Amino acid sequence: MSESDGDGGAGADTDGGEEWTLPDDLESVQEALIAWYEGDHREFPWRRTDDPYEILVSEVMSQQTQLDRVVSAWEAFLERWPTTAELADADRADVVGFWTDHSLGYNNRAKYLHEAAAQVETEYDGEFPTEPDELQELMGVGPYTANAVASFAFNNGDAVVDTNVKRVTYRTFSIPDDDAAFESAANDLMPDGESRVWNNAIMELGGVACTQTPRCDEVGCPWREWCGAYASGDFTAPDVPTQPSFEGSRRQFRGRVIGTLREYDELELDTLGHRIRVDYAPGGEYGREWLTGLLTDLEDDGLVDIDDPESGAEDELVARLRR
DNA sequence: ATCCCGCGTG
């Protein structure tokens, strides 16, 4: 109904955009996937709620962490902060501390979640908006998360496009490795008004069947009869940019700073330095200068405060988690 | 080593 009904790819090939088409019997394609998903799928607790806050928490956690590890963190988080009102009232340091305690990584996202809860309270009167465009106004909520929340909470989303959906559509229907093409194809595939089950189903397909090393027959992939990769045996997938190594990285030391301040409340800078790396030496290669660089970045991110000490007349600076 | 349901900022 929106654009390019059924016949896929932007016809004009002027800017190098490649041609692609979806099968004629889209309805069969759709029914096959939904039947496969409803027949059997992994049971995650967030698939049994339609509370937008609970969904949002699960989505933010899932962006960075394997789903199996998210389950216990999600349950503990919602037990501690069951509503946006309660999360908004929490100290940021406690939310970031929770994130670290549960090894959820990327502490910025704890801050985003905390801020999003405050936005819901102050800007939306405690009620989540239901449209993807409005949801995207929330801190830390981009196009993917907005459609996920709109879909799973309100059955009111567009097709989600994540790395799973890209891989599945690239292989099955030979959609070119191009974001606009993926988005268009994903939306053409999705049956109108069924974003909740559809987005769950296509991501489940990417998660258990159309994996890096595919398991088409083992899990009975419902799209084998339409799948270009299954026919050709070429299961190449779009490149996902590989991360620089973590060991010894700046990221690793940021994580140690947060974890250490979580444990000690407030620490003088050199003490903190020694805690986070054994080769810390105030005047050395990794010393005061290196540490303050790290800390000012964390301060700019809103995660850490650098202050004069509360007591005493000393001028040694201390660091602590921002409340 | 590589993977894992993106996002905000410069």
Next chain:
DNA sequence: CACGCGGGAT
């Protein structure tokens, strides 16, 4: 548009 952002599991 490129870049930085954690860390457990395998």
